[in-house]
Amino acid sequence: MVGEGAQLYTIEGVAAAMIMLLTAYFVVNATAVYTGGDTHINDMQLEILGKDVLDMMDTRPNGTVEKSPLRLIIEEDRADDFRTAFVAMANNRTVADADRINFAAQYFYNNRVTGTIESNPLSSSRDLTGGEHAVRATKWVIVTKELPAGSGFVKDRAVLVEVLVWRD
Amino acid sequence: MARLNDSAQWIILMGFLVSFAIFFLAVVINQSTVVGQTTAESVLEFPKNDIRNIRAVALETSGIADEGDRLIVVEDITSIAQRRTHAIVSLSFVPADTRMQVTIHYNNGVTEFDEVWISP
Known part of the structure; x- marks a missing residue:
């Protein structure tokens, strides 16, 4: 007669082997997730906020055919107006204390004389140190302006306003 | 030789079953972080x-x-x-x-x- 008392020990041994193999598999297969799944949500939020502020600044008053505030700011180089409007709109909150959002803005234009893309500074709420974790918000604006300055070429031009937005 | 008393073996086997279940839950949690990262990144990268x-x-x-x-x-x-x-x-x-x-x-x-x- 064949004794079957050892069958149970065999099954136990197989199960233990599986657990050890699985453990080894998990250890070897483990990936280091350097950034969690919700890390970029702040960035997304900040980018949308910057975009919304630029959209508001580029909205004509009451749907008239007048020029939008953003267009006038670029055409007339009113850096202070840009800073005031951007800081006020970006930092406005429903609670009493203001947010701590800062920005650095410039706009890019196509230099038709040299055929290169050049930038003009608009304004910034403080100087960039390089340590900011900034996101970029952009907005196309059509302006009637002499670009580059001194070229005597005044036409409707498309410029790209780029704002780096970060929270201190 | 006296026969071994192996009536507790079933309890140990049940223990193994429970540990497998915990392993699978660990796999699910492990994968969920990777999935979350991919989603946020692709949302950011979509222009x-x-x-x-x-x-x-x-x-x-x-x-x-x-x-x-x-x-x-x-x-x-x-x-x-x-x-x-x-x-x-x-x-x-x-x-x-x-x-x-x-x-x-x-x-x-x-x-x-x-x-x-x-x-x-």
Whole structure:
């Protein structure tokens, strides 16, 4: 007669082997997730906020055919107006204390004389140190302006306003 | 030799079953972080704002009456978009009666967008 008392020990041994193999598999297969799944949500939020502020600044008053505030700011180089409007709109909150959002803005234009893309500074709420974790918000604006300055070429031009937005 | 008392073996086997269940739960939690990262990254990389910006400026450009002036603006958009947003943009404007047909093409190598818009 064949004794079957050892069958149970065999099954136990197989199960233990599986657990050890699985453990080894998990250890070897483990990936280091350097950034969690919700890390970029702040960035997304900040980018949308910057975009919304630029959209508001580029909205004509009451749907008239007048020029939008953003267009006038670029055409007339009113850096202070840009800073005031951007800081006020970006930092406005429903609670009493203001947010701590800062920005650095410039706009890019196509230099038709040299055929290169050049930038003009608009304004910034403080100087960039390089340590900011900034996101970029952009907005196309059509302006009637002499670009580059001194070229005597005044036409409707498309410029790209780029704002780096970060929270201190 | 006396026979071994092995009646507790079943309890140990049940213990193994429970530990397997915990292993599988650990796998689920492990994978969920990776999935979350991928989702947030792909949302950030999708050029939603770029496309909306291009669309808005294209529609605004269609309001410029003179064809030569319009071409200057289109050239500005095309060259700045290529340099600053790394995207190929091409816009064409075909007037028909009082309307304007605007064809927008956007491609940044990953996402492509095409639209034909007719002004009211």
